[in-house]
Amino acid sequence: SAFAAAIGALRGLREVVNLAPAVAMQPPAPPVFRRTLPLSLSAAGLVSQPMRMMLRNVAHHPVRSFLTAFGMSLATAILIVSLFTEGTMEQLVDVTYFLADRQDATVSFFEKRPREVAFQIARLPGVLNAEPNREVQVRIRNGHVERRIILRARPRGAELNRIIDADLRPVVLPESGLAISDMLAKILKVRVGDTVEVDLLDSERRTVSLPVAALVEDYLGMRGMMDEEALARLLREAPMANGVSVSLDKNRRDEFYAAVKAMPAVSSLALQTASLATFRDAVALLVTTMSSIYTGLAAVIAFGVVYNNARVSLSERARELASLRVLGFTRGEVLGILLFELALLTLIAQPPGWALGYGLAWIMKTNLAGELMRVRLVVDPAIYVFASAIVITAAVLSALIVRRRVNRLDLVAVLKTRD
Incomplete structure (x- = not known):
């Protein structure tokens, strides 16, 4: 009986040894998954299966998705800067x-004349309104910093030559003191209430100290401004004028020109239309060229970013898309899975692109601010819409090219590809 028991133990040990490799080769038990959210709150009830596939692919490639959206944002920002300029x-x-400056023309004289000369100009044919103005060359100084400017005086209630602030409202000059451009105040490092030295360079040459009574944010050049009566007291003379701004009847301009030519005291006649045309000619070429370059650059960036992302995604998911075609998905459905991802990234990129564009516009506005010219930081809402429209159009053109590649996808060759 002992011998039989030993034989039985050996047989049991042999069976255990023979079964051990089989137990070791068994695959591990699958993990246990639990639903985190109730079915009513899951995305399955909100989006379709193709949309979930698209969102899953975006989540699986966060770096590539971020770079694509960032490139589209830069394209939008460049367009906003171009349109802002x-x-x-x-x-x-x-x-x-x-x-x-709403006058049609400005009549200038060889020498200063009593301001009543405006009444004489107002009686010329075709003149609807006339306003005298006085200009004096001065040197304004604060410490060791100085600038040579034109000190201009206007009558109270002037309608043709007005001073406009940053809010596009007329500025009323103070009865005493000096109003200067905001840029000039920054250069001289003065504020309202500070005193500056003014060297009078016309007629009686002397130096006076004047308080800064107001700052005006103008956009062309730098100037000082005073009330007509205050400048007359400063110069120790009766109110004078060396120019008259006039508003004209368009139908009688030729008569007005002929009458001005017959006046020996007139030195020049400056036409507002000619000045505007000269300004446009000087600036139009620069603005048009820069705008065209920026627009083309932004379109190329948008097209290249979308096309590159679509090609990479198509190369990576060719087998998956071909399998969907074999399972019965139409070409439009398969193409939608690929392009919805790009459409989503393009739309997500627009708000950051608007913010970047506004920031770049602010930088350009700051860099353009100089002694000769300044600009206002006003970005019209239509600029955002137009910039996004151009970027989306470039993305659509890129998607149309990718569509041809998807339609020509060789299903048999892709399905034969080994993993």
Whole structure:
């Protein structure tokens, strides 16, 4: 009996040894998955299966998705800067030539004359309104910093030559003291209430100290401004004028020109239309060229980013898309899975692109601010819409090219590809 028991133990040990490799080769038990959210809150009830496939692919490639969206944002920002530059020049023209200096012509004299000369000019044929103005060359100084400017005086209630602030409202000059350009105040490092030294360079040459009574944010050049009566007291003379701004009847301009030519005291006649045309000719070429370059660059960036992302995604998912075609998906459905991802990234990129564009416009506005010209930081909402429209159009053109590649996908060759 002992011998039989030993034989039985050996047989059991042999069976255990023979079964051990089989147990070791068994695959591990699958993990246990649990639903985190109730079925009513899952995405399955909100989006379709192709949309979930698209979202899953975006989540699986976060770096590539971020770079694609960032590239589209940069394209939008470049377009906003381009359109801002063109639009701000038009705003500069509107403020300068239609809100501030609204005269049709300016008559200048060889020598200063009593301001009653405006009544003489007003009686010329075709003149609807006439306003005298006085200009004096001065040197303004604060410490060791100085600039040579024109000190201009206007009568109270002037309608043709107005001073417009940053809010596009007329500025009333103080009865005493000096109003200067905001850029000039920054150069001289003065504020309202500070005193500056003014060297009078016309007639009686002397130096006076004047308080800064107001700052005006103008856009062309730098200037000082005073009330007509205050400048007359400063110069120790009766109110004088060395120019008259006039508003003309368009139908009688030729008569007015002939009458001005017959006046020996007139030195020149400056036409507002000629000045505006000269300004446009000087700025239009620069603005048009820069705008065209920026627009083309942004379109190329948008097209290249979308096309590159689509080609990479198509190369990576060719087998998956071909399998969907074999399973019964139409070409449009398969193409939608590929292009919905790019459409989503393009739309997501627009708000950051608007913010980047506004920031770049602010940088350009700051860098353009100089002694000769400044611009306003006004980005019209239509600029955002137009910039996004151009970027989306470039993305659509890129998608159309990718569509041809998807339609010509060789299903048999792709399905034969080994993993």
